[in-house]
Amino acid sequence: MRLTKLLDVLGARASWYRRAAPSEAASGSSAAAAVGDAKPARRGPSPRDITMHERHVIQTVAQAFPWYGYKKIALICRRLDEPIALRKVYRVMKECGLLHRLRKRIDERARLEVQRLSELLPRRPNELWQTDVTYIPIAGYGWWYAITVIDYYSRYLLALKLTHSYAAVQAVEALRAAVAEATRRHGPLTRPVFLVTDNGTSFIARRFRAALDDVRIAGTGISVFSQVRIGYRMPTQLGLLERFHETLKREEVYWNLYADPRDARQKLEIFHERYNQARPHWALVAAEPQAAPARILTPHEVYVRGLKVNPPSWSRWVGWLEKDQALEALPSHKNAERISA
Structure with missing residues (x-):
């Protein structure tokens, strides 16, 4: 006979867990209330403070090489005999607004294709x-x-x-x-x-x-x-x-x-x-439901009767293009006046 069937006959469970005693449960709940919503302690040594000298070195190097990211700035600092941790460089550059913006790369062929499609909309x-x-x-x-x-x-x-x-x-x-x-x-x-x-x-x-x-x-x-x-x-x-x-x-x-x-x-x-x-065509959603016989229209109602519909779904390609062009116009780093302030 299998063990599970034997346990069923005896009325025992195949798995079990120990229930906490009332005294233990009470002490555990009071301890949890005392702690509250405090976050668990961070493992490892606490992060070291960034000295004024390190902050000055990071800002100086970042301003001298504004086209580099924080990893390369940290590497340059090491080559200048200033071994500064990578996380410190990241923190300082983030506070000073020197981190590069993440740009979505679009090759020229895709850009021209999107422009052509926006004209066809x-x-x-x-x-x-x-x-x-x-x-x-x-x-x-x-x-x-x-x-x-x-x-x-x-x-x-x-x-x-x-x-x-x-x-x-x-x-x-x-x-x-x-x-x-x-x-x-x-x-x-x-x-x-x-x-x-x-x-x-x-x-x-x-x-x-x-x-x-x-x-x-x-x-x-x-x-x-x-x-x-x-x-x-x-x-x-x-x-x-x-x-x-x-x-x-x-x-x-x-x-x-x-x-x-x-x-x-x-x-x-x-x-x-x-x-x-x-x-009815699911892509033909009435732009003015009050004046339309239904929310989803037929091609005849749009083409012959002239009812308006919402823009085609591929119009978001135009927004993608405009957003990318606006992002390209932004500077790669913040103004140095903000850093000095």
Whole structure:
């Protein structure tokens, strides 16, 4: 028989602890009350006081080498036959405001990328569009392709074109369908539109770029579209459409077995209308809930009805950039007048 079963039969516990006697418990509580909330004593020898001579040496060396941190200042003091402990150097430099500020290092490439993204930040519909291609299987017909164009601010799906190829010709047709939908809802485009694409063959082709130049602002010779291509092997920069394609697969493609491309187009058109008009989007949080039918809006309510939403989540990149620029403008050490005071 196992020991635990034997103890259960005997009514004994497998583990036990000694209960303090009443006299011991009373003496322990009185001792704790006498001590109060005092912190436990620090182990080791008590820190030595910093002499005036040491303080003067540290301040002098730190002022002579303002671009060095406290560790290197302590090393220089030792080389000057002034062996001062590292913790003393840190304490004095902290009290005098001579410690360096911790700066977040951002390389120039990342800085330029953030600046470019801050310029792209949309504040209304038809300021930033994204286009991409995804694969759709059709039994008996192999892989077909859905070319999509979406408005970033409202998440409104402007075009969803199913085609057997994703060559530049089909990409141009999808773009023209998006322009036609935007014109139907808001009239001719009167402001420049940033069009974000990846580096696929259809989007870097001359025919596609020529089609972008052909779309002009009414009454001017200015091209509507300004193409912005993401970095190579960086699909997260096109994350909005990547996430939409996942929604397309989960809510439509994986639920149906298309009989043929015609059947697929009909069902995709039903999904297109449902996505824009009936599906609330978590990113579309109403900026004025009192004037909105709900807190979470649909793309149709934002793009067509003109309801305002809170800024996109990537706006914090702009704050990151501004904070870093402000930090770069600060001096690396405090003014010497404060030290002398």
